[in-house]
Amino acid sequence: MAKKSDKKIIFNKEKKMPPFAISFYSMEYNKTGGWRNFRPVIDYDKCSCCLICWKSCPEAAIKLKKTKVKGKEKFKPVIDYEYCKGCGICWEECPTEAIDIEEEAE
Amino acid sequence: MRKVLMGNHALSYGAKVSRAQVISAYPITPQTEVVELLSKMCASGELKAKFIKVESEHSAMAALIGASSVGVRTFTATSAQGLAHMHEMLHWAAGARTPVVMGNINRAFAPPWSVWTEQNDSLSQRDTGWMQIYAQNNQEVLDSVIQAYKVAESLDLPAMVILAAFVLSHTSETVEIPGQEKVDEFLPPYERKYKIDPDEPHAFGGLTDPDNYFELRYKIQKAMEEALEKWEEAGEEFESIFGRKYGLLETYKVSDAKSLIVSSSTIASTARNAVDRLREKGEKVGLLRIRVFRPFPAEKIRGILSSVGKAIVIDRNIGFGASGIFYQEIKAAMYNEEQKPPIFGVVTGLGGRDVSSKDIIEIYQDVIRREEPKSDIIWKGLKL
Amino acid sequence: MKLKIPEEEIMGHGNLACQGCGATLAMRLALKALGSNTVIVLPACCWSVIDGPFPHSVVNVPLFHTAFAAGPSTASGVKAALEIQGKDTNVVAWAGDGGTYDIGLGTLSGAAERNDDMIYVCYDNEAYMNTGIQRSSSTPLKAWTTTTPVENPKESHKKDIISIMAAHRIPYLATASVAYPEDMIEKFKKAKDIRGMRFILVFSPCPTGWKYAPQLTVKLARLAVQSRVFPLIEIENGIKWKLNKEITHPSPVSEYLKPQGRFKHLSDEDIAEVEQSVEADWNRLLEKTKK
Numbered sequence: 001m002a003k004k005s006d007k008k009i010i011f012n013k014e015k016k017m018p019p020f021a022i023s024f025y026s027m028e029y030n031k032t033g034g035w036r037n038f039r040p041v042i043d044y045d046k047c048s049c050c051l052i053c054w055k056s057c058p059e060a061a062i063k064l065k066k067t068k069v070k071g072k073e074k075f076k077p078v079i080d081y082e083y084c085k086g087c088g089i090c091w092e093e094c095p096t097e098a099i100d101i102e103e104e105a106e
Numbered sequence: 107m108r109k110v111l112m113g114n115h116a117l118s119y120g121a122k123v124s125r126a127q128v129i130s131a132y133p134i135t136p137q138t139e140v141v142e143l144l145s146k147m148c149a150s151g152e153l154k155a156k157f158i159k160v161e162s163e164h165s166a167m168a169a170l171i172g173a174s175s176v177g178v179r180t181f182t183a184t185s186a187q188g189l190a191h192m193h194e195m196l197h198w199a200a201g202a203r204t205p206v207v208m209g210n211i212n213r214a215f216a217p218p219w220s221v222w223t224e225q226n227d228s229l230s231q232r233d234t235g236w237m238q239i240y241a242q243n244n245q246e247v248l249d250s251v252i253q254a255y256k257v258a259e260s261l262d263l264p265a266m267v268i269l270a271a272f273v274l275s276h277t278s279e280t281v282e283i284p285g286q287e288k289v290d291e292f293l294p295p296y297e298r299k300y301k302i303d304p305d306e307p308h309a310f311g312g313l314t315d316p317d318n319y320f321e322l323r324y325k326i327q328k329a330m331e332e333a334l335e336k337w338e339e340a341g342e343e344f345e346s347i348f349g350r351k352y353g354l355l356e357t358y359k360v361s362d363a364k365s366l367i368v369s370s371s372t373i374a375s376t377a378r379n380a381v382d383r384l385r386e387k388g389e390k391v392g393l394l395r396i397r398v399f400r401p402f403p404a405e406k407i408r409g410i411l412s413s414v415g416k417a418i419v420i421d422r423n424i425g426f427g428a429s430g431i432f433y434q435e436i437k438a439a440m441y442n443e444e445q446k447p448p449i450f451g452v453v454t455g456l457g458g459r460d461v462s463s464k465d466i467i468e469i470y471q472d473v474i475r476r477e478e479p480k481s482d483i484i485w486k487g488l489k490l
Numbered sequence: 491m492k493l494k495i496p497e498e499e500i501m502g503h504g505n506l507a508c509q510g511c512g513a514t515l516a517m518r519l520a521l522k523a524l525g526s527n528t529v530i531v532l533p534a535c536c537w538s539v540i541d542g543p544f545p546h547s548v549v550n551v552p553l554f555h556t557a558f559a560a561g562p563s564t565a566s567g568v569k570a571a572l573e574i575q576g577k578d579t580n581v582v583a584w585a586g587d588g589g590t591y592d593i594g595l596g597t598l599s600g601a602a603e604r605n606d607d608m609i610y611v612c613y614d615n616e617a618y619m620n621t622g623i624q625r626s627s628s629t630p631l632k633a634w635t636t637t638t639p640v641e642n643p644k645e646s647h648k649k650d651i652i653s654i655m656a657a658h659r660i661p662y663l664a665t666a667s668v669a670y671p672e673d674m675i676e677k678f679k680k681a682k683d684i685r686g687m688r689f690i691l692v693f694s695p696c697p698t699g700w701k702y703a704p705q706l707t708v709k710l711a712r713l714a715v716q717s718r719v720f721p722l723i724e725i726e727n728g729i730k731w732k733l734n735k736e737i738t739h740p741s742p743v744s745e746y747l748k749p750q751g752r753f754k755h756l757s758d759e760d761i762a763e764v765e766q767s768v769e770a771d772w773n774r775l776l777e778k779t780k781k
Contacts, residue, residue, distance in 0.1 A: 002307065002502070002550060009545050010317045017321045019262060020203040022300045023309035023547035027504030030542070035509065051493070055671045056708045058507065058515035060499045075493070083503040087510035087697075088705030128570045156570040161600030165563030168556060168597070172531065172567030175554060178574050180567075194557050302552045302568060304527050304579050309547030311555035313539055 002026040032059065036086030038101045040079060046098035049074040053090035053099065059083050062090065111281040113274035114139035116244040117183055117209035117267065119281070120251025122153045123289040124207075126181035128173035130158040130166040132188060135221050136271045137211045140183040155181075163188040167195035167206070174204035175310060177298035179255060183209035185271065186227040187216065193231065196264075200235025200326060202311055205258035205265070205296070207251060208236075212371065212422075213271040214457045222458020223271035225371065225423035229399075229431045235326050237265040237333055238400040242356075242375040244269075244279040246397075249352065252289060253344055257336045259296045261329040270372045271458065284348055292347050330401040337398050354403040356395040359385065360410060363392030365474065366447075368411075368436060369420040370396045373454075373461050377420070380466035391470060396432060404439040411440060417447045418473045420466070420486075422455040429453070429482035450479045454486035461487070494672050496522040505548040507540040510704025512694030512711065513613040514540060515668045517549070517584070520611060520692070523678030526551055528580040531568055533561035533594060535586035536620045537613075559593045561585045562601035565608045573607075580682055581608045587628035588618045591649050602658035605686040609678070612651070612689075615696035623699040630719075631767055632760050633752045635699070640755040647767065651691065652723070659728035660687040665721065667693040669711035673722060673734060693720045701751020713746040718772045723779070731778040743768050 005025045011017040018024075042053075049069065054062045054077050061084040064075040079090075091099045111119065117140045121129065129148065131141040147153035160166045163184050170180040184192065189210055199206050214224035228238060239254060241247045247269050254265035269275055300308060314322065337354055345351040358378050360366060367377045374395035384391045394410055394417075396403070411417050419437075421430025428434060433451030440446040450473045455461040469486050500521035507514040513536050521528070530553045532538060538555060542548050556564040565583040572579050583601075585594060590612035598610065617635045618624040625635040627649040638644040655663050662684045666674035674692065681688040695711050697704040714720035715735060722734040743765045747753040756764070 002547060005546075008543070011321060011545075017318070017325070018300065018545070019325060020201070020300075021311050021314050021318075021322060021544040023312055023542070023545045023553075025546045026502050026550075027506075027542040027546050027548040028502065029546070030504035030506070032504055055495060055519075056515065056668075058511050058518065058707070059505070060501055060503065060518050064493075064497060080503070085509045087707070088703070089510055089708050092705035093708050127574050128567060130567060156574060158566050158570055158606070159604065160563060160566070161596060161603075164557075164559060165566075165597050165600055168560035168563035169567030169570070171556070172554065172564035173571035174567075176568055176571035176575065178571040195560065198557055198560075302529055302554055302572075304529060304552060304577075307526075307547075307550055307552045309541060309544075309549070309553040309555070312541060312544040312547060312553075314544040318544055 005029050031082050032085045033082045036084060036104050038086045038088055039081070039104050040084065040086065040088065040091045041100050041102055042077060042079060043098045043100060044076070046096050047077070048096050049076055050095060051075060051077060052093050052095060053077050056089045056093045058087065058089070059085055107283045108280055109283055110278045111244055112139060112276050112278050113244045113247050113269045114276065115143050116247040116281050117251060118143040118147070119283050120248040121181040122147055123284055123286060124252050124255050124293055125179060126155050127178040128156050128158065128170065128180045129182065130160050130169040131182045131184070132160055132163045132166050134185050134188040136213060136275045137183045137185045137188070140209055163191040164195055167192045167199060170206045171195060171199050171202055171204050174206050175202060175302050177296060177301040179296045180206050181208070182206070185211040186213035189227045189231060190215070196231055196234040196236055199264040203262035205255070205262050207254045207258055208264070208266050209251070210266050210268045211271050211275045212268055220457045221271065223273055223422065224456050224458065228266060228268050229423050232400065235263065236400060237263055237398070238268060239265065239398055240268045240370040240396065241274070242372055242395065244274060244281050245350070246352065247274065248281055248283065249344065249348070249350060252284070252293060253340045253352065256293055256340045257333055260336055261333055263329050263333060268371070273372045288347055292344060333401045334403055352397065354398040355406055356397055357410060358393040360392035360394065362390055363414060364390040365416040365418065365470070366392050366394050366411065366414050367418050367420060367466065367470065368394045368396065368432065370399065370432060371422070373420055373422055376461060376463050377466050379463040380470065383463065384467060384470060389470070402435060407436060407439050408443055411447060412443050412445045414447050416473065417449045418452060418469060419449060420452045420454060420469065422461070424453050424456065433482070448478050450476065450484060451482050452484045452486050459487060495675055498522065500526055500550050502548050502550060504542070505540050506542055507536070508698045510697045510707045512668050512696055512707050513537060513615060515707070516613045516692045516694045519668065519671050519674050520678050521549065521551065523675040524580050524582065524682060528582055529554065529568055531556055531561055531565040531581065531583045533585050533589040534558040535589050537584060539620060558589055559597055561589050561594050562597045562608070562610060566601050566604070566606040569607050583608055583610045585612055586619070587612060587614045587616060588626045591627045591651055599658065602655060602660050602687045602689070605660065607685055609681050609688045609690065611692060613692045613694040615694045615699060616648070617699050619696050619699045632756055632764055634755060635752070643755065655689045656725050656728040660689060661727055662688040663725040665691045665693070665723050667711045667715055667720060667722060669708045669715065670722065677724070702749050706749055710746065710749065713741060716741045717743045717746045717768070719743060719746055719768055721772065721775055723775070733775070733779045
């Protein structure tokens, strides 16, 4: 697995350059949540846990959380705002209109 | 085992005894026999390799870059148009630091169509980051393939073993094919440190911004510089096992020479005969053959040329708008020396026109009468 | 409680794609189906940038960048070498439409004719998006791109890559859409278990290049299927054509075209012409699937 890093790696005298362009690190430093103009918000009262939002997210920014609804085990979608770019696909696709979209504050 | 082999088959046997594992090639005259024999060897199981019969040279090189990045030994061969068609991937092979070994048969470019020998094909790939070895006979072709793997894999740089079209590619000579055990002793299996491996996933060759790119290019240059030593070490080790000696350069009768003929490939072996005949006439002339052109052995060349009276560089190639390419490089290598000879550049034998011992004697006699080079090109054999 | 789509994410966070990128969703879903025993060979395309800069990468599988025309050929070499090492690994060439329909078509045809063992994926966004929306031979009729301006939009039809690939009689060929993730994942899983050349064309809308609001990516991909613009099919050995989704009551093509800025300049006659072209393609397809 790629190593995690909080910032973009630049090689210098201390951090040795590999012999050619090989990637060792994840992209997690790139908090794409900062790109967001609109914030999708899930209203769990309306959410049916159909997971269409999860399937449709290009960013893998919707996570699944195990939960019990009326005694049945279900996966609940949880938005990871660190990486959600705010494209709005989940909002557009949600069949129960459980996702609202709000303008991000400056 | 001694066998009568054409230069092309010397390449095939070189790949075979080196245990190439993935071969990929596209046919072009005058290279075809190289891959025909390898196809046969793979089909019979004599060589345990996968042969990918691609639809272009660009694909041949791409396939080998992929295979080499996984960590296996790879081989291809091409010539002229084929080499030019590979050009993009030649840069890729060097940038991805894949030690691909390739035979290139020096053939003139079209148009007009020509299948005969000239060095413009390989020399126009000079700056791609490939090592270039110019062989003068078929034994050297075979031996250079084995050595090329040794050096290439120690530094992760690709290498091109180059031979003259027809003059070597289709000329049969007696060649000693080294025993497999000895080759295995000289050339252990290729181990790649960072390779394509799902157990250790990396991305290779991703977008690299100016903060990081510069250093990666520096590393290629450093590897090239290191390759100078590696070729000499490989030559020494090779001699200790196989009894044949090769270096970056080859000198002939230079110790007391006042003038030196400098050339490469088969013109250099013809020049040896010319030197003998000139010596019989009392001329103090010697020969310097450039075997390894990339990396360029500038320091060694300076050591030899700084003490002579005249240097005559014979090029079977031309850098249009400038001069012969070996001439340019040798002149540049000498420029900062305090003591240096006048350097004369001769362009001859383009498009495979024969360059005989007599021609070289005439070149020498012409140059020896001149005090200084008045132009960058002395044309020899031009019928205009 | 069972998920039809694998939960594990092999594509990590922080990619460099535009908001609402269809090609990114395609990669995320494909990797879920393929699993981590996979190597991606990547010729020049949007994903060359999306994956992130050296020394970072967003996917947790080996990814080898190669030249524009060299996706299939590089993948052939990677596969041959992995086989020599005794590794049974999925080798995936992942290319855009430029690398597939245009500059890489010769190498793709070569690898397909040899039946080299790989899954070739073309994520089709119907133009050179990474270089800034220039027409490719996958760009549809009448569409605007920066090299087919509205004064002179694309005059020729989208190249029929499916028929070209089918003519190579490769063992498996499929079209997939990011709007039908279950279908897409099923096709990738099926492809994984077949040997030889497998070709999957994934319809991947591009908000930046098609000029629509990013939330519409999945909706447009669905409309493309429902309006018969992009049929979901499978072809075995180039002969057995199968329509995966019958579209008995198609949505109007105009419904698919209208939200897209690249078709904004279309007159009613233009739309009618596009509709006729879609219908003709559909009828040709039906002839093949009915055999």
